[in-house]
Amino acid sequence: MILSSLHSRPQRDSRPVCTSAPVRAGGASDAFLPDLPPERWVYGEIEPSPKNPSQSRTKDLQTLWTNRLWAGFCCSGQLRLHLVFALELEVPMECNPGVLTVGVSFGAFKLISRALDHLPAPESALRNSWKWRNICTSLVHSVVTGIWAVLCFYLHPRMAEDLIDTHSPSSHSLVAVSVGYFIHDFTDMLWNQKFQNSWELLFHHAVVITCFGISVSLCSYIGFAVVALLVEINSIFLHLRQVLLMANMGKTTCFRLNSIINLGTYVIFRISTLAWMTRWLVLNRDNIPLVTYSIGSVGMAIMTLMNIVLFYRLLRSDFLKSSREGKKEK
Structure with a gap:
């Protein structure tokens, strides 16, 4: 189901794109199926869960620690698979200088x-x-x-x-x-x-x-x-x-x-x-x-x-x- 939903997204160019925003996620469902426009979805911007806007940093870190959301980025012709790996910290996906x-x-x-x-x-x-x-x-x-x-x-x-x-x-x-x-x-x-x-x-x-x-x-x-x-x-x-x-x-x-x-x-x-x-x-x-x-x-x-x-x-x-x-x- 996840693959079909990702594959059905509107496609841009076929070049791999490295995200420029830190990855945060409030829950697994929010992370894997983000309700974002395609142009933002391609760049991997996943926003915090709107369910608990007043959630404290401690709770947020605990959520990120327990919910290890993983995925990857594969590009092969028409296929694009967007994946995210979030640990206990906000890990930027861009290349680290x-x-x-x-x-x-x-x-x-x-x-x-x-x-x-x-x-x-x-x-x-x-x-x-x-x-x-x-x-x-x-x-x-x-x-x-x-x-x-x-x-x-x-x-x-x-x-x-x-x-x-x-x-x-x-x-x-x-x-x-x-x-x-x-x-x-x-x-x-x-x-x-x-x-x-x-x-x-x-x-x-x-x-x-x-x-x-x-x-x-x-x-x-x-x-x-x-x-x-x-x-x-x-x-x-x-x-x-x-x-x-x-x-x-x-x-x-x-x-x-x-x-x-x-x-x-x-x-x-x-x-x-x-x-x-x-x-x-x-x-x-x-x-x-x-x-x-x-x-x-x-x-x-x-x-x-x-x-x-x-x-x-x-x-x-x-x-x-x-x-x-x-x-x-x-």
């Missing part, structure tokens, strides 16, 4: 890393040229993504109200660019550094790549990922600290000033941001599918623990240790 952006980002950071080999570096940094190159590449990423994340919320303030579904193309590209960078940095460390010296960062990158990768591929939770990228504002000073240390400037006024700014931005853009993200996850747990909520919760727990340990190391190295040395000199 995120994969291409990730690949371009990976190649761009690889080129930046290679280009740094041809730029002048302090003599003290030449003893470990790979580390100098790696830190400088990370500094470039932090500057670009930290500023970009702030601009995303400034230019698209509605994203702050809905971190799940609302986002701009620029925000989606930002998260994809970061995935490309983290893949580059992961492979770079794996190839050039001993595992026992880099396992913490490798583990961190694996968690970030997984969480951001899911967000980019589903075109969802982009706003939440952009909030996470606000920590890159602190990473600017964190990487600058390592640059100054490798340049033998650890006892200069510049290093001391950077240490104070680094600690302040660490509290604001790392610890406070991670605490806010954890609170948001807990408050919105009814609106998030169980699998996504579980991945997000585990990722947040790991990130929080790692950042607390790093904060203690910075405090001990830049402040507690220097104050003890000052007392010994007196």
Whole structure:
């Protein structure tokens, strides 16, 4: 019956058409037999069920989760079969540019890393040229993504109200660019550094790549990922600290000033941001599918623990240790 009803629809051209609208469905009967004009039906625009216009987002997600509506798109001469696959999220059917952006980002950071080999570096940094190159590449990423994340919320303030579904193309590209960078940095460390010296960062990158990768591929939770990228504002000073240390400037006024700014931005853009993200996850747990909520919760727990340990190391190295040395000199 479904095939005959679909086949009897007025036909346009025979080219496969990719829908440009997200798929939502209130029930199986509404999804498989949408009461829409043929020109809209061809492009796969299925509207929410009019039966419950005041239906809450929670109920809507539960409906989409339980009613897995599947179908496909086949074109063969005169035959057209329109099918839809809707999971627990609103999945756009158009081609996702995120994969291409990730690949371009990976190649761009690889080129930046290679280009740094041809730029002048302090003599003290030449003893470990790979580390100098790696830190400088990370500094470039932090500057670009930290500023970009702030601009995303400034230019698209509605994203702050809905971190799940609302986002701009620029925000989606930002998260994809970061995935490309983290893949580059992961492979770079794996190839050039001993595992026992880099396992913490490798583990961190694996968690970030997984969480951001899911967000980019589903075109969802982009706003939440952009909030996470606000920590890159602190990473600017964190990487600058390592640059100054490798340049033998650890006892200069510049290093001391950077240490104070680094600690302040660490509290604001790392610890406070991670605490806010954890609170948001807990408050919105009814609106998030169980699998996504579980991945997000585990990722947040790991990130929080790692950042607390790093904060203690910075405090001990830049402040507690220097104050003890000052007392010994007196």
